[in-house]
Amino acid sequence: MPILTILIVWPIVAGLVLVFVPQIRAYSREVALGATLAELVMAVGLLATFDRSDAGAIQFTEKYSWIPQIGASWAVGVNGVGLTLIVLATLLTPLAVLAAWREDDALDRRAQYLGLILLTEAFMVGIFAARDLVLFYFLFEAMLIPLYFLIGAFGGAQRRYAAVKFLIYSLVGGLIMLIGVIAMYFAGPGGTEAYLLDNLIGGSYPEPWVENLLFISFFIAFAIKAPLVPVHTWLPTVAESARAGTTALLVAVLDKIGTFGMLTLCLPLFPNASRWAAPAIIVIAVISVIYGALVAIGQDDLYRLVAFTSVSHFGIMVLGIFAFKQTAIEGAAFYMLGHGLSTAALFWLVGFLEARHGTASVSAFGGLQKVVPVLSGTFLIVGLSALALPGFAPFAAEIMVLIGAFEAARWAVIVAALSVILAALYILLTYKRIFTGATPVAMESTKELTVRERLVIWPLIAVMLVLGVVPSLAVDYVRDASTDAVTIVSEEAGQ
Secondary structure, X not given: OOHHHHHHHHHHHHHHXXXXXXXXXXXXXXXXXXXXXXXHHHHHHHHXXXXXXXXXXXXXXXXXXXXXXHOEEEEEEEOHHHHHHHHHHHHHHHHHHHHOOOOOOOHHHHHHHHHHHHHHHHHHHHHHHEOEHHHHHHHHHHOHHHHHHHHHHOEOOOHHHHHHHHHHHHHHHHHHHHHHHHHXXXXXXXXXXXXXXXXXXXXXXXXXXXXXXXXXXXXXXXXXXXXOOOOOOHHHHHHHHEOHHHHHHHHHHHOHHHHHHHHHHHHHHOHHHHHHHHXXXXXXXXXXXXXXXXXXXXXXXXXXXXXXXXXXXXXXXXXXXOOOOHHHHHHHHHHHHHHHHHHHHHHHHHHHHHHHHOOOEHXXXXXXXXXXXXXXXXXHHXXXXXXOOOOOHHHHXXXXXXXXXXXXXXXXXXXXXXXXXXXXXHHHHXXXXXXXXXXXXXXXXXXXXXXXXXXXXXXXXXXHHHHHHOOHHHHHHHHHHHHHHHHHHHHHOOO
């Protein structure tokens, strides 16, 4: 059974039905929730049948000739890293539908929004499963279509500006990567199937400078998506302008395309260039870690605050990847999952606060723990997971990166470790300003978390706790792929 193709096509069909079939728009929420839950069930089935003892190998492979003139194929398959991100995407999408249950009264807008969410899910799954460079690039760019409309048509007053800014950054990165994709046809080691990753990994290039330029073309696109300083500025703009559900999926899953691409494309395709560029990339990663955390402390808008914390966290992931150490890369791959869970929960909680009072400004709140203790406690727990409190998945991932990378980049780890203190500041100070102290009159009528809202947040907390206590449940899926990445980089470096 072509299960991966089904996982890609199913949400596309469901999304197009929602957008173009007026007769079912009155039931668009139920249809979208059912479609995304079916997708989650299929992804869990994929997880259950995946051979974890050989998690570094590409499994569930499918390959069909697509554009034979240039050696491009519809080639899909997953190793443990891709599978964990597919499961993350399929877990968060039905929660996004549930979180948006009360957001649109107009049936047309509701159906359009949910249809775009389903299309986005399809591209997320496709990108993490693509095993052909042309297919990867096609999905990488096609993903911009639903995201542009999700940002530009649904959100706040500056949504159109945010959508255009997001599109410009993404298109520039994509254009640079396209140059690299085309160059791989002429300078890459792919042979007749020029873009099949299995033919490209471990191959040689005519000259070292050719490999270096190819690496740069891919890395820039992934750095924008990740996002790293200085190409991060689109993220805070989008975060404060788009809907909470859009931003949650964008930061928690779609931005992982950047770190996923660095780990599964840049390192194995360009191992010598990765080693050559690593010192500069580690510097950029550390700057992102500290800059993101410092700027987050000074934010009044909660969406921008969470966005800047993510800039910091992505810096940790990139540091782990380019340290070229087994434990560090395992931690970075695990961090993609842990960060996705905690950040999605944070964005949705911010969205729930904004829905109650029409603002996401920290200074507008105060004293809420006296009025809504469940909401307050839930926010505190999710905030503590985001600052990597022991017992939560982000802690296990972050400590693996810092310990694993210490031997390779000692000074970088020492500086990056300061983010632990800064994270405590931006989370606890924010909690203090919103939930403690005197309660403003306007806040006294704040409603408690509803059953629906708890169903969105509490499962994420449960998963973070389980993975925090037993991290091997996820790490076992990424260990072999991390070993392979370290091996190929070390071999190509002559070590």
